[in-house]
Amino acid sequence: MKVVLTGWGAITPLGETPQAMAEAVRRGQAPFTPSPWGYPVAPAPSPNVRALVGPMKNARYLCRAGRLAVAAAVQAVADAGLAPPLSQAALFLGLGPHLEAAPPQALWLLSAMPSTTTSLVAATLGIHGESATLLGACAASTQALVWGARAIAEGRTAVALVGGADSRVGERAVAAYASAGVLTPADIRPFDTERNGFIPAEGAAMMVLESEEHARGRGARILASVLGTGIGIDGRELTDPNPETMAPVVRSALEGTAVDPSQLVVLAHGTGTRAGDAAEAAMLEAVLGKDFPGAVTALKSWLGHGAAACGLMELALLLACRAHGFVPSVRGLATPCARLPFLRACRPWQPRFVLVESFGFGGQAAAVLMELTHALGTPV
């Protein structure tokens, strides 16, 4: 069963609409701002959930990431031309723990649990189908995309809402990353020899997947189709990314697909940390080959690190910019640490294929290859 993408929605540090996101990149405007916690962060706009979905008493248990998730999910479903209730749809969300959850609420535990966000997205959209909350650290939203695509490909559901949400700009999250030594005090510079860490971000991105049959049956606009998926785990270390265990996941997404490599853009995970980028670059050199004629970009340089939401937020940014006729650069890349065709400037280009890859703490890994349908939208 062929799986297609028919709509998406995202709330990101670059904005809440494809137009705003693409324009911000065009203007060269990164969303990074100093925080009271000593490191720059990338905050997202605060959606008015009540205005979007009306009174929802259980919204009191939605953490910030949960609010972003509900808003992006409502956007995605509308963008796909669907209307709630989506009774038969499946729901797969990649989320993380809510570190700032605390009393006074009696059931503050609900706010700390990532699955509460999944429950309330389901309640908002009337979803009663197959569901899972994926907790694969920074690979989580890409894991959700893999699970949703596979549920459709295997004929278990015709429609799946997949996505991720996270917020890592609060005091406890920043302190936790700082003590792990992964934050930059200056700027995030993926794959640069001078890179020294990432900028934590927040946001949500949601995508509507359908079987091609279901999408065509209702005359839906088809934005992309899923060609391959990969998911896996290192099984060795928690914090030592290993090109040898990352490679099979990416190869699995590329396997058996007839992709013109010159038409492929790779959305690298590219966190801007010393170890992470070195391992990913080595893996990409091995998987893509020395003469890879496509392009590699790293969109955390524009969004910051969206943690559990990063993979789909970056895919959303790519879709937004491609619809406006270009692919974003690796912002700030001066001296690449690897011999890969990094985009040093935004390129006027509507690539036919995109590979999303995400890697998280603990060796979590996921990758998805998509074919993008013909040019959409207007140039910014």
Added chain:
Amino acid sequence: MIDEIIRIIADIMDQDPHTITPATYLVRDLGAQSIDLLEIGVAMQQHLGIPVQDDTLFLRDLRLVLLRAADEKIAPEAALAQRYPHLSAARINAILADLNVGPVLQVADLAAYATAHARS
């Protein structure tokens, strides 16, 4: 006191406070579930600085009290007055007349409880 209670309930139930009056039924009108009552109890404790006994505040064992009273041949009015000393005689009569319609808990009952405990 009643304004403060209404503000707490409106906030937890995500409702416009202007739509809530002392006569509003928590379960019948607002659809409050046990999880909502739990949050209302905690919030009253927090914001009003009063000790909250959920079973009493939410008249939770009201029907059990009435069954026992019938068994023991005690007048229902007397049984309720003893179990819920914060309710007035008029309110107890109204509750007894209202039992068959559905859950009787009203916003005013929470205010009566809070007022009684704020005094003591």
